Amino acid sequence: xxxxxxxxxxxxxxxxTHFNAxxxxxxFYRFWGQDPKLKWKLLxxxxxxxxxxxxxxxxxxxxxxxxxxLRDGLPVTLxxxxxxVTEIMLxxxxxxxxxLWHVNNRPPGRKISEFTNLxxxxxxxxxxxxxxxxxxxxxxxxxxxxxxxxxxxEIASTDPQTWKATDEEVFSSFDLDGIKVYxxxxxxxxxxxxxxxxxxxxxxxxxDREQLVLYSLFAQWKWEWRPYETKLCAVYLHPDLMLDTxxxxxxxxxxxxxxxxxxxxxxxxxxxxxxxADISRFPPTNDPEHCRWCSFQGVCEDSPLRRVITD
Ligand code: SF4
Numbered sequence: 001x002x003x004x005x006x007x008x009x010x011x012x013x014x015x016x017t018h019f020n021a022x023x024x025x026x027x028f029y030r031f032w033g034q035d036p037k038l039k040w041k042l043l044x045x046x047x048x049x050x051x052x053x054x055x056x057x058x059x060x061x062x063x064x065x066x067x068x069x070l071r072d073g074l075p076v077t078l079x080x081x082x083x084x085v086t087e088i089m090l091x092x093x094x095x096x097x098x099x100l101w102h103v104n105n106r107p108p109g110r111k112i113s114e115f116t117n118l119x120x121x122x123x124x125x126x127x128x129x130x131x132x133x134x135x136x137x138x139x140x141x142x143x144x145x146x147x148x149x150x151x152x153x154e155i156a157s158t159d160p161q162t163w164k165a166t167d168e169e170v171f172s173s174f175d176l177d178g179i180k181v182y183x184x185x186x187x188x189x190x191x192x193x194x195x196x197x198x199x200x201x202x203x204x205x206x207x208d209r210e211q212l213v214l215y216s217l218f219a220q221w222k223w224e225w226r227p228y229e230t231k232l233c234a235v236y237l238h239p240d241l242m243l244d245t246x247x248x249x250x251x252x253x254x255x256x257x258x259x260x261x262x263x264x265x266x267x268x269x270x271x272x273x274x275x276x277a278d279i280s281r282f283p284p285t286n287d288p289e290h291c292r293w294c295s296f297q298g299v300c301e302d303s304p305l306r307r308v309i310t311d
Contacts, residue, residue, distance in 0.1 A: 004033035009271060010173065011264045012182035013211050019267055021290050024303075026267075027282035028296040034276045041299060047101060047112050048295035050119045051128075055135040056201045058088045059142045059237065060186060063199055067187065071160040078147040085139045092116040093132055119295055142201050142237035149241050155189070164188035164223060174221040176257065179264050183211075183218040194219065195231040201238060208234045213248045213256040227253050 019026045032042035049057075062084045066076045093116075100106050101115035120128040146152050164187075173182045187197040196215045200208065212232035219225040227248050236242040270281055284302040291297050291305030300306065 004039070006030055006033070006277075008180065009264070009267060010180040010182055011176075011260055011267070013207060013214070015182075015267075016263045019263070021287075022285035022294065023270070023282035024279070024284040024300060025290075025294055025296055027277060027279055028299070031277040038299065042296070043112065044101075044117075045295045045298065048117050048119050048122055050293060051131050051135045052202070054089070054092055054116065054118065055139040055142075058085055058092070059139045059201050060199060061088060062139075062143055063146065063186070067155075067163070070156055071163060076156075078144060081143050081147060082140050085143055086136065089132070089136050089139065093118070096121045119293065122295075123297065138201065138238050141239070142199075145237050145241040146199075146235070151235065151241070151243065155187075158189060158191040162189045162191040164190065164219075172218065172222070174218050176217060176260055179260060181214070181218075181260060183214050185215040185218065188215075188219060188223075190223075190225075193231050194223075194225040194229060195233065197233045197235055200234055200236045204234070204236060204242075204244070208244070209246070209252075210256050210259060212246075213252045214260070216248050217253065217256070 015026075018029060028042055029046055032046055033039045035042075062081050065084065066081050069076045095101065095116040096118040098105065099117070099121075101112050101117040103112075106112070106115055118128070119125075120131060125131070164185075172184050173180050175181070185196045186199045189195055196212065196219060198208070198212055198215070209232075212234060213227070216225070216227035216230045216232060219230055220227055228250065230247065232246055232248060234244040236244070270277070272278070284300065284304065285291065286304055288303075288305040291300070291303045294300070294303075297303055297305060
């Protein structure tokens with residue numbers, strides 16, 4: 001740790017979102033190890049998640065487990081899937097509540113990243129129990145909407161030999177014109193037509209289509225699928241099931257490729273060469289709303305949220 005160096009710069013939509021929302025947050029996340037006094041605290045904060053993110057993780061995990069079971073010819077019922085949602089959420093809430101992520105509490109040999117640390121617990125939000133109940137209800141509704149849908153019946157009737165990826169596979173990266181890009185399609189199959197599916201537990205976002213187009217490039221790299229012949233489908237699971245299905249055009253592919261390169265170059269401009277990264281080049285956001293849900297709020301001296309609280 002003496003000669004700590006950041007990992008090789010890579011790109012993903014979530015890194016871009018953090019970079020654009022708050023450069024200071026990006027600084028804490030990327031260069032966490034360069035300050036010997038702060039590094040263990042930053043490592044702890046880096047591992048924080050939120051209940052909204054947790055419900056997404058749990059929903060994805062239960063869908064992935066259900067698909068694996070179907071692939072293995074095991075029975076999958078709505079009831080058993082909903083029970084899994086509750087079981088996993090309770091387990092993660094317990095980990096966070098009892099701070100099992102902390103070095104004093106976690107079993108020997110286990111990493112901090114193996115345990116859930118919720119922002120709502122860490123920063124003592126007063127309505128955590130209520131928020132936990134609401135997010136569990138949304139996760140259950142997501143599973144119910146999917147299992148009762150024609151889409152699920154269709155998927156279950158296809159030959160699992162044509163299934164390509166599930167959430168259980170390791171996080172995957174690919175090379176996009178020399179840039180290491182992380183992209184992980186939730187599910188893909190080649191039944192009828194090459195198809196990539198992205199499960200969504202939140203509302204439609206501006207970049208959902210761009211993310212799917214990027215997955216088509218991942219599929220080209222990994223399975224040699226032609227992007228212009230790949231069906232892309234965002235499946236919004238809540239409040240009602242809604243599908244957004246399209247096949248990318250050459251303009252879509254070119255736009256997303258340019259977006260990745262431009263965003264990556266912006267990040268590269270702030271990379272230190274031989275010295276430590278200079279925090280003053282990573283300004284804090286002006287929007288306190290970003291800070292409310294930022295895991296680094298406890299160490300961020302320039303946070304507008306802190307100014308709001310102390311003024
Ligand atoms: S607390 Fe606010 S200003 Fe500080 S890193 Fe987080 S989002 Fe950025």
